[in-house]
Amino acid sequence: MPQEIVNRISSLRMEGITKRFPGTLACDDISLSVGEGEILALVGENGAGKTTLMNILMGLYRPDEGRILINGSEVVFRSPNDAFAAGLGMVHQQYMLVANMTVLENIALGYKRAWSPLRVDLEMVRARIGEVADRYGLSVDPDAFVWQLSIGEQQRVELVKTLCLGARFLILDEPTSALTPQETDELIDLLKRMRSELSIIFISHKLHEVKNLSDRVVILRRGSVAFEGSTSEHSPGEIAALMTGREVVLPKNEAPCCEGCEALAIRGLKVRSDRGFLAVDGLDLSICSGEIVGLAGVSGNGQRELAEAINGLRSVEEGEILFFGRDIANLKPGEVIAEGMGYIPEERNTEGIVPPFSMKENFILKDSGDPHYASRSFLRLKEIDRNADRLREEFDIRSPDTRVAAGSLSGGNIQKVILARELSRAPRFLVAVYPTRGLDMGAAEFIHKRLLEKRAEGMGILLVSEELEEVLDLSDRIAVIFKGRIIDTLDRDSADSRKLGVLMAGVKESGDEAV
Amino acid sequence: MKRFKTLYTAAVILLAALTAALAGALILWTIGADVTRTYSVIAFEPLKNAMQIGEVMIRAIPLTIIALGISVAYRCGIINIGAEGQMSMGILAATAVALAMPDAPRYALLPMALTAGALGGAAWGFIPGVLKARLHVSELLSTVMLNYIAAQFYTFCLRGPMLDPAEITMGSGTPQSMRLTKAIWLDRLVPGTRIHAGVWIALALAFLTWLLLFRTSWGYRMRASGAGERAAKYGGIGVERYLVAAMVISGAFAGLAGAVEISGVHRRAIEGVTSGYGFSAIVVALFGGLHPAGIIPASLFFGMLLVGADMTQRMAGVPANVVTALQGVIILVIVAARMVLENPYLAERVRVRLFGSAEGSGEA
Numbered sequence: 001m002p003q004e005i006v007n008r009i010s011s012l013r014m015e016g017i018t019k020r021f022p023g024t025l026a027c028d029d030i031s032l033s034v035g036e037g038e039i040l041a042l043v044g045e046n047g048a049g050k051t052t053l054m055n056i057l058m059g060l061y062r063p064d065e066g067r068i069l070i071n072g073s074e075v076v077f078r079s080p081n082d083a084f085a086a087g088l089g090m091v092h093q094q095y096m097l098v099a100n101m102t103v104l105e106n107i108a109l110g111y112k113r114a115w116s117p118l119r120v121d122l123e124m125v126r127a128r129i130g131e132v133a134d135r136y137g138l139s140v141d142p143d144a145f146v147w148q149l150s151i152g153e154q155q156r157v158e159l160v161k162t163l164c165l166g167a168r169f170l171i172l173d174e175p176t177s178a179l180t181p182q183e184t185d186e187l188i189d190l191l192k193r194m195r196s197e198l199s200i201i202f203i204s205h206k207l208h209e210v211k212n213l214s215d216r217v218v219i220l221r222r223g224s225v226a227f228e229g230s231t232s233e234h235s236p237g238e239i240a241a242l243m244t245g246r247e248v249v250l251p252k253n254e255a256p257c258c259e260g261c262e263a264l265a266i267r268g269l270k271v272r273s274d275r276g277f278l279a280v281d282g283l284d285l286s287i288c289s290g291e292i293v294g295l296a297g298v299s300g301n302g303q304r305e306l307a308e309a310i311n312g313l314r315s316v317e318e319g320e321i322l323f324f325g326r327d328i329a330n331l332k333p334g335e336v337i338a339e340g341m342g343y344i345p346e347e348r349n350t351e352g353i354v355p356p357f358s359m360k361e362n363f364i365l366k367d368s369g370d371p372h373y374a375s376r377s378f379l380r381l382k383e384i385d386r387n388a389d390r391l392r393e394e395f396d397i398r399s400p401d402t403r404v405a406a407g408s409l410s411g412g413n414i415q416k417v418i419l420a421r422e423l424s425r426a427p428r429f430l431v432a433v434y435p436t437r438g439l440d441m442g443a444a445e446f447i448h449k450r451l452l453e454k455r456a457e458g459m460g461i462l463l464v465s466e467e468l469e470e471v472l473d474l475s476d477r478i479a480v481i482f483k484g485r486i487i488d489t490l491d492r493d494s495a496d497s498r499k500l501g502v503l504m505a506g507v508k509e510s511g512d513e514a515v
Numbered sequence: 516m517k518r519f520k521t522l523y524t525a526a527v528i529l530l531a532a533l534t535a536a537l538a539g540a541l542i543l544w545t546i547g548a549d550v551t552r553t554y555s556v557i558a559f560e561p562l563k564n565a566m567q568i569g570e571v572m573i574r575a576i577p578l579t580i581i582a583l584g585i586s587v588a589y590r591c592g593i594i595n596i597g598a599e600g601q602m603s604m605g606i607l608a609a610t611a612v613a614l615a616m617p618d619a620p621r622y623a624l625l626p627m628a629l630t631a632g633a634l635g636g637a638a639w640g641f642i643p644g645v646l647k648a649r650l651h652v653s654e655l656l657s658t659v660m661l662n663y664i665a666a667q668f669y670t671f672c673l674r675g676p677m678l679d680p681a682e683i684t685m686g687s688g689t690p691q692s693m694r695l696t697k698a699i700w701l702d703r704l705v706p707g708t709r710i711h712a713g714v715w716i717a718l719a720l721a722f723l724t725w726l727l728l729f730r731t732s733w734g735y736r737m738r739a740s741g742a743g744e745r746a747a748k749y750g751g752i753g754v755e756r757y758l759v760a761a762m763v764i765s766g767a768f769a770g771l772a773g774a775v776e777i778s779g780v781h782r783r784a785i786e787g788v789t790s791g792y793g794f795s796a797i798v799v800a801l802f803g804g805l806h807p808a809g810i811i812p813a814s815l816f817f818g819m820l821l822v823g824a825d826m827t828q829r830m831a832g833v834p835a836n837v838v839t840a841l842q843g844v845i846i847l848v849i850v851a852a853r854m855v856l857e858n859p860y861l862a863e864r865v866r867v868r869l870f871g872s873a874e875g876s877g878e879a
Contacts, residue, residue, distance in 0.1 A: 021860075021863075064867070311749075313748060313749065332751070332753070333748060333749065333750075333751045334751030334752070334753065335751075336751075337750075337751040338751075343749070345749055347745070350743065350745050350746065351745045351746050351749045352746065352749070353743070353746055354739050354742045354743035354746045354747065355742070355743060355746075356742045356743070357738075357739065357742055357743070361735070361739075364735070365739065365746065365747075365749075365750035366750045366751055368732040368735045368736055368739075368752075369732050369736075373732070374731070374732040377731045377732050377733055378730055378731055378732075379730055379731060379732055379735060381730075
């Protein structure tokens, strides 16, 4: 049973790894090492070369120069299979699961030992899953379909899958970026327990997790190692500064509460989810101009449906959405936009941009008929170019020019494209859903600053976020959503993460369970 | 680096040509044909003289027009496999107008017949468009089914109401309408060939399509709907409306191609006159990169293949069907070669394999 007796990996070293892609130097002489039972955090801004480095380690790319040593002897991985055989396993940011197959079938897909020419020995896979689950305390239901699972559960399946293949060394690419706070805590506990059996490389943007979990940290900047050291000796602020090459201080909303007029008033709103139940169930919320209201909550409590209903992308069952006094419930998306609504959607890659379109074309997504960009239906290309150059400059979007396909940009730059488009249209109000999810601190800082600037200019903002720090830093008031209703609204001064955490779990201060 | 790139490109193209030639030779060899003779007929005969070039061009005309329409639909996110049926409906509509007004003057009848052709095709494109926009019926299903209906209706008309009266007494065997009035004949442009004024129509439509897709806000919104439906909806674009519009345009182009075909080439509606143009045009559209500037050369190339197939049947005794199979091989090889050439990583890997990984970019 070859996969059972994979030797322990007592040390893994990458020496002088260099990888060039046409036009860019993705990795420039990078060396790092991980010892047995060690958790190494790999941090860096978007595009610093983390993912490329890990893809080299997993045999997806061949390095141009440099070598990989396991237990002191050199190994060459020609394909991911070689890396698996050596005991390496990676959980990618995008889970590689087939949604309409069961957990068992998904794991069997990669578990070649259970394959014979005409048959897959599912019972063998099932036994293996049980073994792994007991050993690491990772429970999964092998017969559940993947589409039935939450993101956190899917991730657990990915972990089980990787461990079933015999991985003794785990690479986790931003494992917490899509998880709720509770799921994140669970994952961190799990990884801490697993370190007695495994070594882990952990890629993350969230520095408090890095601090909490890892022994050592390696910081990449523009393809080379900017810093390597012990995590315990450095504060998250120091790590952030090393990562971006400058001091990063996430801005805070310290302005006095402004007395704007009511911009958005939602009364008794009921909206159904895709699966047909009432995801927003009698929600009341009011936001003024010049105010940021943070909508905190565990994702899946109706945030997406609320944002879509406000923007005309989902039909409203009952209730009203008054936008500067006019009911915009059930208007078409174009009509809501014309009313002066800006929207940063949750799915930045598929909804916020048209991926194959160039950056400049994406800037006019909402304005292709505007006389500024089209005269008598003919596009004014010069004006579109000028606008694109201006926005690229102003929002510091890093790309060779404005003709590149928006979908080929990094996550942070895509988010900047969306932000640039939405803010430059000068809306009266902005709905921002998870605006900094998965972004590095430099990009998050930039976006936070812009949001606060707009608030100061008198724009009302509904900020949907599951990161309490973000909500606490930016909001004037914080509304907590639970099962489609606002369970409580707190002022900035009276809110703290403990109180919010309790509310997000659906428990009101008085102690009684809210339903 | 630059020299390597040119060499690499040349090598890939040469390799592709060789592969196609060998695979084709294998096919021809299995049926016992004269391989060299067949190849020389396919490669040279269609371009041998003005008459042959004319034949290539009159096949390229409907291919271009239909492929333009298909690319509009495709870019809007709907795959129109129904051009064959839309073309038939266009032919019927144009024929009906011509038959109804045999004495109308040319300046009135010709535009009316062409417009009728476009409208006939547009109506046949509107149905799958609306079905998709309103009821989410897959266009693959609806357009194919409408092809069958159109084909049967076409046959019915030509064997019934539109049948050439002379046919009943003489009985040539091919159902066809009577010869249409001279007023709707398109001019022949070059003596000794069948090249007709449809060339100008095709070129004008190519320009208009380019204008629509890449220079107007309409085209922008259509392309956005096709390239990212969710994002387009988010951006306030009425995706459904553009979808229907794109199908109507696509159908109108196919219908017009039918009207042009009968008024330019056959001068009457004949059974089988669409002869697969609606399907070949799908390949032409994709082959031409869904762009007018690519579609024109692509349809000339396909026109050449079609004429070549006819010629081999006559001159080398190889059935046209085998030549069609051969064309399939050629197309696959060209598509594969293009994908290889567009992959920068592959070129890089080959370079490293050949010249080593050193900073070779300078001297290689």
